Amino acid sequence: xxxxxxxxxxxxxxxxxxxxxxxxxxxxxxxxxxxxxxxxxxxxxxxxxxxxxxxxxxxxxxxxxxxxxxxxxxxxxxxxxxxxxxxxxxxxxxxxxxxxxxxxxxxxxxxx
Amino acid sequence: xxxxxxxxxxxxxxxxxxxxxxxxxxxxxxxxxxxxxxxxxxxxxxxxxxxxxxxxxxxxxxxxxxxxxxxxxxxxxxxxxxxxxxxxxxxxxxxxxxxxxxxxxxxxxxxxxxx
Numbered sequence: 001x002x003x004x005x006x007x008x009x010x011x012x013x014x015x016x017x018x019x020x021x022x023x024x025x026x027x028x029x030x031x032x033x034x035x036x037x038x039x040x041x042x043x044x045x046x047x048x049x050x051x052x053x054x055x056x057x058x059x060x061x062x063x064x065x066x067x068x069x070x071x072x073x074x075x076x077x078x079x080x081x082x083x084x085x086x087x088x089x090x091x092x093x094x095x096x097x098x099x100x101x102x103x104x105x106x107x108x109x110x111x112x
Numbered sequence: 113x114x115x116x117x118x119x120x121x122x123x124x125x126x127x128x129x130x131x132x133x134x135x136x137x138x139x140x141x142x143x144x145x146x147x148x149x150x151x152x153x154x155x156x157x158x159x160x161x162x163x164x165x166x167x168x169x170x171x172x173x174x175x176x177x178x179x180x181x182x183x184x185x186x187x188x189x190x191x192x193x194x195x196x197x198x199x200x201x202x203x204x205x206x207x208x209x210x211x212x213x214x215x216x217x218x219x220x221x222x223x224x225x226x227x
Contacts (some may be wrong), residue, residue, distance in 0.1 A: 031213045043202055044218040062116030089155065093213045098143070099157035100216060 002027045002087050002094055006103035013080055014111055021075040021106045023090035028071050034100070035075050036089045046087065048075070080110045116219035118203050124225045125193050133188040133222045138201030143167075144186040145206070145216055146178065150199035158201075161186055162208065181211070193226045200224075 003026045013019055023033070032051045036044040048057045048064040050073070056065040063076040072089055087107045092098040117136045125131050136145050146158040157170040161180035173189040184205075190197055200223050206218040 034215075036218075041200065041221075041223065043220040044204075046217070047216070049215060091155075095213075097157075098160050098162075099145070099168060099170065100147075100155075101157070102147075102155035104154050 002030075002092060002101045004090060004092055004101050004103035006088075006090060006106050008106060009104065010109075012106040012109045012111060015080060015082060017080050017110075018076070018078050019080055021088050021090075021108070023029050023044075023073040023075070023103050025071045025073075025092050025101075027092075027094060029070050029108050030068065030092045030094050032093050033064075033066055034091050034093070035062075035073075036091065038083075038087045038089060038105070064110070073085075077108075080108075082112055085109050113153070116203055116205050116217055118201075118219040118222050120222060122213050122223045122225065123224070126227050127185030127193055127195060131193060131194050131197075131224055133190075133201050133203075134223070135186065135205075135219060136185045137189070137203075138208070138217055141205035141217075142184050143206045143214070144180055144184065145204040147202045147204065148172075148199045148218070149202060149221075150196065153199075155202070159188070160187045175199045190224070195226050198224060198226045 007022045034049045035047040050066045061078040087105045089105045092101045142161040149155045160168040177187040180186045200221045202221045203219045206214040206216045
């Protein structure tokens with residue numbers, strides 16, 4: 001059974017700081033990994049999708065890396081802004097039943 | 113292009129009642145997924161519908177059911193509501209379900225509160 005863990009559970013940083021969010025998964029036989037952002041009480045916004053054959057993906061200030069063999073992914077956020085405050089979720093797709101297995105999330109607060 | 117839409121935004125029911133949640137996928141998408149996000153439990157896969165058929169089901173009791181209509185929209189029904197069913201229910205859609213991934217796009221969710 002695939003299990004996805006995110007560390008830390010919560011993070012508070014001052015504006016402008018670079019930060020790293022961690023995601024680990026137990027079954028390395030994944031097709032891809034996706035990072036989402038969720039604002040309080042809202043749906044999910046997809047940030048980055050990394051295919052299993054890829055090592056990283058970049059979008060603006062965001063960079064996600066994937067090490068499938070070790071079961072780890074990181075989301076790097078450069079020059080954080082208060083608008084980045086949200087919960088960040090990683091999810092893996094293993095093909096079985098077409099479901100995404102989500103991590104527990106990291107709640108990020110960027111303070112002025 | 114319109115994204116995934118869900119209705120209602122909020123739903124308040126009492127224990128024992130039935131709740132019906134609705135989802136309209138992105139135009140051209142044939143697969144619809146339902147996820148539950150309960151406080152303290154994280155996002156859990158509920159159901160997957162593709163071409164009108166239930167293709168996969170998460171670890172939820174039979175009182176969670178649904179269907180997909182010919183226009184690919186979907187309905188989630190929760191019977192005999194319990195307090196712990198209070199959660200944000202998210203719907204997602206994708207192009208036809210395939211073993212390799214077709215990206216899932218999520219709607220804004222329906223907040224179900226059971227009193």
